[in-house]
Amino acid sequence: MVLMHVVSISSLKGGVGKTTVTLGLASAAFAANLRTLVVDFDPQSDVSTGLGVDTRDHLNVADVLANPKLKTVRQAIAPAGWSAPGHAPIDVMIGSPSAVNFDGPHPTAREVWRLEEALATVEDEYDLVLIDCAPSLNALTRTAWAASDRVVVVTEPGLFSVAAADRALRAIEEVRRGLSPRLQPLGLIINRVRAQSLEHQFRIQELRDMFGPLVLQPQLPERTSLQQAQGAARPVHAWPGEAAADMARNFDQLLNRISRAGKIGEYAPES
Ligand SMILES: Nc1ncnc2c1ncn2[C@@H]1O[C@H](COP(=O)(O)OP(=O)(O)OP(=O)(O)O)[C@@H](O)[C@H]1O
Numbered sequence: 001m002v003l004m005h006v007v008s009i010s011s012l013k014g015g016v017g018k019t020t021v022t023l024g025l026a027s028a029a030f031a032a033n034l035r036t037l038v039v040d041f042d043p044q045s046d047v048s049t050g051l052g053v054d055t056r057d058h059l060n061v062a063d064v065l066a067n068p069k070l071k072t073v074r075q076a077i078a079p080a081g082w083s084a085p086g087h088a089p090i091d092v093m094i095g096s097p098s099a100v101n102f103d104g105p106h107p108t109a110r111e112v113w114r115l116e117e118a119l120a121t122v123e124d125e126y127d128l129v130l131i132d133c134a135p136s137l138n139a140l141t142r143t144a145w146a147a148s149d150r151v152v153v154v155t156e157p158g159l160f161s162v163a164a165a166d167r168a169l170r171a172i173e174e175v176r177r178g179l180s181p182r183l184q185p186l187g188l189i190i191n192r193v194r195a196q197s198l199e200h201q202f203r204i205q206e207l208r209d210m211f212g213p214l215v216l217q218p219q220l221p222e223r224t225s226l227q228q229a230q231g232a233a234r235p236v237h238a239w240p241g242e243a244a245a246d247m248a249r250n251f252d253q254l255l256n257r258i259s260r261a262g263k264i265g266e267y268a269p270e271s
């Protein structure tokens with residue numbers, strides 16, 4: 001499988017499911033035995049928690065941003081608490097509240113490339129790098145995007161989601177033009193869909209009309225089993241029950257889609 005190497009999971013809105021998607025894709029990558037690094041780029045550090053990483057005696061992402069050298073990078077990476085015989089471990093670049101010190105509104109050119117610089121020291125060791133972003137367009141998100149080949153934008157099927165998704169895609173395009181030509185939007189993942197909700201169906205159609213093939217399949221339904229697996233710091237692929245198995249298949253398909261990235265049409269918003 002040829003994978004796009006570094007993928008940011010973003011949205012400018014909070015609480016829409018970035019961390020959930022990151023954990024789901026990490027779970028699919030774990031099941032597929034890919035060598036995967038998850039970078040926790042949100043000062044809330046939720047993805048480090050969800051991956052059950054033991055942070056003791058380690059540095060973290062804030063140390064890496066202060067000093068993006070191999071030695072620091074290695075000390076900031078720890079294995080996730082997920083394990084299964086014969087599976088490559090998922091590694092985590094540990095999150096920290098101190099990352100907020102690197103989230104100003106106007107990063108310098110040097111600051112914005114710091115994660116790229118750090119990842120370059122270990123990139124060869126991984127098939128896939130997933131970056132769980134913070135819900136803003138400040139320095140941390142720009143730094144994540146500068147290190148990425150692709151961005152996945154997560155959205156809910158709600159009233160303001162079309163505008164929010166449009167803003168996110170425009171921001172990606174702006175960074176692609178101004179900073180990093182290799183950056184491209186992979187597409188939108190619609191999360192927390194309730195199949196019975198007419199409102200949701202209406203919003204999904206609206207997103208499709210506006211963004212066409214950038215709306216990725218499958219969409220993710222709302223499932224409590226996801227929250228249970230997250231609460232237990234377990235991969236959804238290892239969680240019992242048909243709902244979890246269903247969700248695991250959704251993430252397998254999305255990971256597959258990521259692995260075929262590059263074939264999708266580019267989004268060109270009118271300026
Ligand atoms: N498809 C889903 N089904 C059920 N619960 C979900 C689903 N997606 C997300 N959630 C729950 O919604 C909450 C917010 O999700 P999550 O933390 O993934 O969002 P986020 O975008 O990472 O938030 P933040 O902006 O704070 O980083 C979590 O409690 C999560 O378990």
Ligand SMILES: [Mg+2]
Binds near residue numbers: 042133
């Ligand atoms: Mg999050």
